[in-house]
Amino acid sequence: MNQTQVTEFVLLSFSRGRPFLFALFLAVYLATLLGNSAILCVVCLDPQLHSPMYLFLGHLSCLDLCYSSVTVPQVLAGARAAQASISLRGCLAQALALMWLAGAECALLALMACDRVAAVCQPLRYGRLLPPRRCLAAAAGCWLWGLLDSALHTALAARLSFCAPARLQHIFCDVPPLLAAACSDTRPNRLALHVCSVFVGLAPFLLVLVSYLCILVTILRMPLATSRRKAFSTCSAHLLVVTLFFVAANLNYNRPSSGYSPAADTLVSALFCIATPMLNPLIYSLRNRQVWGALRRALRAGGAPGPAGLA
Template sequence: MAADNDTQVREFIFLGFSIFPSHPAILFVVFLAAYLAIVMGNLMIVILVVVEPSLQTPMYFFLGHLSCLDICISTVTIPKILVNFLCRQNTISYKQCLAQTFFLIGFAGCEPALMAIMAYDRYAAICRPLHYSLLMSKRVCVQLASATWAWGFLDSAVHAGLASRLSFCGANQIPHIFCDVPPLLQIACSDTRVNKLANHITSLFVGLCPILFIVLSYVCILASILRIRSEGGRRKAFSTCASHLTVVVLCLGNGFLNYNMPSCSLEIDTLVSAMFCIVAPLLNPLIYSLRNKEVKGAFRKVLSKWSDSVASLLANLPWLC
């Protein structure tokens, strides 16, 4: 079936770029700046978690994985958008489209599960502090992180495999700015009932179940916090959850809009898809760095070490003597 597809449609045209009829150079600069900020901001979080001993805890271990996911989601989508702005040719080959769909769904599918694990980490830290080191041991954290990545790509393998069996009967205009399952289903001429059923089933397990788990975890967390007598203790407990809750609302809200909002218009769909690949990955490192004293302290410490090392290296260079 995939071979027939390849003879019917060799490339797709992204209609989403038609809402940007002028100033492609300006849009190229804007998207490029956003992409560089996403990569540098999230890479900074990953480096801090790896090199700074004070951040080598379960919470920051999973934050490092979240930053990796943000970099990956943006890298799957934005570079192709930049090429299309630069070349003014809003196309993608059939095989590239399927590959983009596979990796995008894989990385996006990991995020809800990772958010649920981070909620469980906060639950264990606040509600089960005496058992925290056992519940969130290094071995458990590695197993949970590995299961998250495997879960996301198992989901993407199902969707990409089903998408590869679709027929398009010559229709190649995608009302989007990158390849994904919902816009492909819109233009497919073959029976899409199996694809839609798979979407509903995986939405239940990949999206809804993690959200329910997060809600349940925070109900327990809130009950435990309200039992803390000191106001300072309650404030400290709330502060450890604030960043995670903000990121949960941002990431899962963006994901819900991108995958579950009914198609309204080309302009709105394009805006939602741009938000999905830019806004959350761009804001996540800012949320954790601006609201978290430990991250800011680790950043200053690492920056001080690196500046001292550079100064020492320059001082010992022969040409400076």
Template sequence: MEDNTTQLTGFILLGLTDNAQSQFILFVFFLVVYVITVLGNSLMVITISLSSALHSPMYFFICNLSIVDMCYTTSTVPKLLLDFLSDVKRISFFGCLAQLYSFISFGGIECVLLAAMAGDRYVAICMPLRYTEVMSWKMCMVVAILCWMAGLLNSLAHTVFTFRLPFCKSRSLNHFFCDIPPLLALSCADTTVNEVVVYTAGGSVILGSFLLTIMSYIFIVKAILKIKTASGRQKAFSTCASHLAVVTLYFGTIVFTYIRPASTYSLDHDRVVPVLYGIITPMLNPIIYSFRNKEVHGALIKIFFAQNYPPNSAKNAK
């Protein structure tokens, strides 16, 4: 059972820095990042929803990814911004529980969703003639629901096993949000079971998604190399380049954080790493997926600027 004192008083977050000047600079930085993240991902969702040209499986998954990214960032950044303006960075016990569940949920959903997107690219490039048959709207909906369920159930396991521990060493959490490694460091009980859960449940979601993504791209690369023309190879690779960039950035940092022995954790240094995959990556995703994407550019022009352009402007944008 949880320590009664901790359950009543909650935790104190040590944050990213104690320096007042640095806190102001970081407040401005994360505020700008958060605004760009919400606006960028909202714009992607609106554009994909309103443009019939983007009603395809690939953009359906990108739309899901944008929704997840907004929720992912919102689970930590608003509280972080508030803490930059506070002398004592408190979070209640149940607030900490909710934050951990939300952060791990949306992180897990993103992992599985990126693997599903790699599978979509595999079918598009390696099985082009059967693409519409295999990636039907019914299949896309089923895959999306499974992604969300996998992330939510994975997070439930982590949250239950983490908050059943007694937290009696200290109330000071060496992080800017409630995450598994710093919470385990505060427990005065044996955390072996929790570490097993991290490696099994978390490992299945993170490494499983990562391996499926890598396998998909091995087959994709083999198929691209068989294309005889250079222009054909370039066109095929361009449809995967954005997704591959997101996968590399996201999985690289998240694997470093969770899938390694607990003895190698350095809480002073590792609390900065989640900034990359939990805050920066959600901001970059809509930029990466829209950068040099003529279909998105054309849809944006048609939706938001059509009345200011001649009828053929959207076509010319392509």
């Protein structure tokens, strides 16, 4: 193969089943847009949801909307085209956005775990520990944290050389398939990926584990079974979302360099970037009576906005 100036990548993961895949991804995308938009709207419009927990949930829904909008339109276009392709600049931009959103969501899920610790372990001091301005600053810090992480990986990826014809064994652009397609030395990129995964992925996950250990100890000390059930119910949805996200993220960004087939890579990335954003609002809405109540109130009121500000 010749090492030339590559300006476009051919995406090779749509060899069969294009009509079925188009219909499947379109259905997932519409469900993601509907579910996350509904949660985002009720969090913004319903004054009963103006609390730190639902502020962070609104940011999570915004992240999930961005996830799907970054990946699924490209996937749908590839499923319809005779030969799916993406420009080099477009590929780097998509990888930048994905890493940004992944890093921000890792930090946000850890922040939501800290919120649950404050709510369960320090209920009388909850309002003082998490005032509105502090919550907004912490949420903004999550977005900035993800951006710094993605900027590093994208800058390193932009220095790689690719051999013509440039092909990606994937349905969209991400850092791992870019490294697999490179002709130049990718060891600095892979080292950065593994080192940053410790700070961006592992550290938030460990914080979540410590948070839930504290919550578990507090719950077991509660004298009433009803109090314990209520505390478990407020945390179970977040714990399920955390488990799903971090398992998929670890498989996506810390996979071994050999032993994975292109089909397995595509399946893991589709779970991480396409299926998880659809499942998050479903998990939260099914496990949360307040969200259901806010949705019913919004439907009865025709979506009329409530008073602004956080309670």
